[in-house]
Amino acid sequence: MKKLNLSLKNPIVSYIGFGGLLMLVPALILAGVLRNSTLTLVASVIFYSIAALGLNVLLGWSGLVSLGTAGFMGLAAYISAYLTHDLKLPFELALVAAVIIPTLIGILVGFISLRIEGLYLAIATLAVSEILRKTFEVFDFFTGGYSGKPISFPTILGFITQTPANRTLFPILMYTILVIFLVAVMILIHNLMKGQFGRALNAMRGSEAAAQAMGINLLKYRLMAFGLATALASLSGVLYVHFIKYTHPGSWTLALSLNLVAAIIIGGARNIYGTILGVFVVFAMPDLILKQIPYFGTIPNFAFIVNGILIIIVIMYYPYGLIQITKDFKKIWLKLKERFS
Amino acid sequence: MNDLNEQTVLSISELSIAFGGIKAVDNVSFEVNEGEIFGLIGPNGAGKTTVFNCITQFYKPNHGSIRFKSKQGQTVELTHHKSHEVIGYGLVRTFQNVELIKELSILDNVLIGGHIDYKTGVVRQAFSTKTAKMEENAYRAQAIEILKFLGIEDRKDWLVYGLPYGILKKVELARTLMCNPKLIILDEPAAGLNDTETLDFANVIRTIRDKYHTSILLVEHDMRLVMDVCDRICAINFGKFLAVGTPKEIQRNKAVQAAYLGTEDAA
Numbered sequence: 390m391k392k393l394n395l396s397l398k399n400p401i402v403s404y405i406g407f408g409g410l411l412m413l414v415p416a417l418i419l420a421g422v423l424r425n426s427t428l429t430l431v432a433s434v435i436f437y438s439i440a441a442l443g444l445n446v447l448l449g450w451s452g453l454v455s456l457g458t459a460g461f462m463g464l465a466a467y468i469s470a471y472l473t474h475d476l477k478l479p480f481e482l483a484l485v486a487a488v489i490i491p492t493l494i495g496i497l498v499g500f501i502s503l504r505i506e507g508l509y510l511a512i513a514t515l516a517v518s519e520i521l522r523k524t525f526e527v528f529d530f531f532t533g534g535y536s537g538k539p540i541s542f543p544t545i546l547g548f549i550t551q552t553p554a555n556r557t558l559f560p561i562l563m564y565t566i567l568v569i570f571l572v573a574v575m576i577l578i579h580n581l582m583k584g585q586f587g588r589a590l591n592a593m594r595g596s597e598a599a600a601q602a603m604g605i606n607l608l609k610y611r612l613m614a615f616g617l618a619t620a621l622a623s624l625s626g627v628l629y630v631h632f633i634k635y636t637h638p639g640s641w642t643l644a645l646s647l648n649l650v651a652a653i654i655i656g657g658a659r660n661i662y663g664t665i666l667g668v669f670v671v672f673a674m675p676d677l678i679l680k681q682i683p684y685f686g687t688i689p690n691f692a693f694i695v696n697g698i699l700i701i702i703v704i705m706y707y708p709y710g711l712i713q714i715t716k717d718f719k720k721i722w723l724k725l726k727e728r729f730s
Numbered sequence: 731m732n733d734l735n736e737q738t739v740l741s742i743s744e745l746s747i748a749f750g751g752i753k754a755v756d757n758v759s760f761e762v763n764e765g766e767i768f769g770l771i772g773p774n775g776a777g778k779t780t781v782f783n784c785i786t787q788f789y790k791p792n793h794g795s796i797r798f799k800s801k802q803g804q805t806v807e808l809t810h811h812k813s814h815e816v817i818g819y820g821l822v823r824t825f826q827n828v829e830l831i832k833e834l835s836i837l838d839n840v841l842i843g844g845h846i847d848y849k850t851g852v853v854r855q856a857f858s859t860k861t862a863k864m865e866e867n868a869y870r871a872q873a874i875e876i877l878k879f880l881g882i883e884d885r886k887d888w889l890v891y892g893l894p895y896g897i898l899k900k901v902e903l904a905r906t907l908m909c910n911p912k913l914i915i916l917d918e919p920a921a922g923l924n925d926t927e928t929l930d931f932a933n934v935i936r937t938i939r940d941k942y943h944t945s946i947l948l949v950e951h952d953m954r955l956v957m958d959v960c961d962r963i964c965a966i967n968f969g970k971f972l973a974v975g976t977p978k979e980i981q982r983n984k985a986v987q988a989a990y991l992g993t994e995d996a997a
Contacts, residue, residue, distance in 0.1 A: 584855045602816075
C-alpha cells in the first residue's frame with residue numbers, strides 16, 4: 390500500500406489544515422478571546438471566498454471578465470430562502486435546487502454571451518446581473534421587495550434545529566458547514582485546475598489559436614468555466630442567506646461583483662490561497678482594521694480608497710497578487726536562518 | 731468525395747481565398763505523401779501562412795478542397811470541419827510566433843497537446859479518482875519521453891516565460907507530438923533561430939519523421955533549411971502556384987528564380 394502523504398506540501402492536506410485553522414475562530418470565541426461578531430466576519434470571508442474562487446476560474450484561469458457574480462449569488466439566495474422559508478422544503482433540497490437553477494440560467498446566458506469577449510462580455514453579464522437585481526425588487530411576493538426577506542436558521546438533516554438551548558452553538562454549527570464547503574471547493578478547484586481541464590482553460594487564456602489547434606473547443610470550455618463560476622456563486626449565495634438569515638436587493642449590486650474582482654486582483658489570480666487572502670483584504674479588513682485607525686477610519690468609503698491604492702500597488706509590484714508576499718517572507722526567513730546558523 | 735490514393739496523406743486542389751478584393755491564395759494545388767517532408771516556399775506575402783491557415787481551418791477557403799487521410803484511415807474533407815476538430819484526425823500545427831502559455835511549465839505546455847486524448851471527464855478529474863490519476867500520469871510519462879527525445883527533459887518544470895527561442899520552438903514541437911500525429915504542419919520553424927540551432931532543428935525534423943512515422947509540411951524562409959531537409963518543395967508567389975519538385979528542380983526552375991531574384995527586365 391502506498392503511504393499517505395501527510396506533509397503540508399501536499400495541497401490537499403494543507404487545505405484541510407486550513408479548515409482546521411478556521412475552526413479555531415469559534416473555539417477562541419467560546420474561550421472568550423474573540424468577540425462574537427468575529428464569527429460573522431470570518432463567515433463572510435468564507436462564503437465570499439467560495440464565490441471568488443469560482444470567479445477566479447473565469448477571470449484568472451480562463452481570462453474572461455464577468456460582472457454578474459452578485460446577480461447569481463442573489464438569485465440563489467432568494468431561491469433557497471423561498472424554498473426553505475415559504476415552501477418549508479428541507480435545507481439540503483433547497484441548496485441543490487438553488488445551485489442548479491441559477492447555474493442553468495447562467496449557462497443559458499453564457500451560451501448567448503460567450504461568443505463575445507473582453508469588455509463586451511463584462512457588459513453583457515453586468516446587464517444580466519442588473520436585470521436580476523431589478524427582479525428582486527419588483528417580485529416582492531417571492532423576495533420581499535425593498536424590505537428584504539428575513540428567514541431563520543435552517544433545519545439540518547431534518548432534525549437539527551435552533552432551540553433556546555443551543556442558541557450560541559447553532560451559529561457555530563452553521564459556521565462549520567461553511568468551512569467544510571470551503572475546504573471541499575478548494576480541493577475540487579485544485580484538482581480541476583492542475584489537470585486537463587485547467588490546462589485547457591490556461592490555453593484558452595494564453596492563446597486562443599493554440600487552444601483551437603490543440604483541439605480545445607473554445608465555446609464549450611468557456612461555457613464550462615462560466616457554469617462552474619455560476620455554480621460556486623450560487624453556493625455562496627445559499628450559504629450567505631442561511632448564515633446571515635436575511636437578504637435584501639441592496640446586497641446584490643454591482644459593487645459586490647466589483648469587490649470580488651478586486652479581491653482576485655489583489656489576492657492573486659489563479660491562486661487558491663491568494664483568492665482567500667484577497668477576499669479577506671477586501672471584505673474583512675475594512676471592519677477589522679481600517680475602522681480602528683484614528684481619524685482616517687471615520688472617512689466615509691475609506692475602504693474604497695485603500696482598495697484602489699492596493700490594486701495599484703499590487704499591479705506594480707506583485708503582478709501575481711499579494712500572495713506573492715509569502716515568497717518574500719520565505720526568502721527573508723531563509724536569509725535569517727543562514728545568518729544565525 | 732474521392733478517396734486519396736495510397737501514398738497521399740494530404741491533397742490540396744484548386745484552393746482559393748480572397749480577403750476583400752485581394753486574392754491571397756489563387757488556385758493552388760499540391761499533394762503531400764506519407765512519410766514525406768514537404769516544403770512550401772515563396773517570397774514575403776506569397777500566401778504561405780494563409781495556405782496553412784486554410785488547411786487547419788483557421789480560415790475557410792472560398793473555393794477548393796483539402797482532403798486528408800486521417801489517423802483512422804478515412805479520407806476527410808477538412809473544409810467541412812472546425813479548427814478544433816482537425817487535430818482529432820491527426821493533423822497538428824505549430825505557429826510562426828510560437829503560441830505557448832507563458833505562465834505554465836514546459837511539461838504543462840506539452841500536456842496541452844494531449845488534450846483530446848483524455849478519456850476521464852471533468853467530474854472524475856475534480857474528485858481526482860484513480861482512473862483520472864492514472865491517465866494523467868500516463869500522459870505525463872509520455873510528455874517526459876518526448877521532452878527527453880528533444881533533449882529538454884531536464885528543464886521540464888521551468889516556466890516557459892523568458893526562455894530562449896530555440897527551446898520554445900522545441901516545446902511547441904513536443905506539444906504537436908503528444909497527439910501521435912499523422913501530419914505535422916510547421917510554420918517557419920527556423921524563424922528566430924541562429925545557424926547552429928537551425929542545423930539542429932533540421933536533424934530534429936528528420937528524426938521525428940523517422941521515429942514517429944509522420945509526414946511534415948513546413949513553410950520556411952530559410953532556404954538552406956528547406957533545401958537541406960525537404961524531399962519535395964512547392965513554390966508559390968502572390969498566391970499563385972509556381973512549381974513543385976525536388977529541391978534541385980526548384981532551384982533550377984526559371985519561374986522560381988524570377989520570383990525570388992526578379993527578372994532581368996525588371997532589374
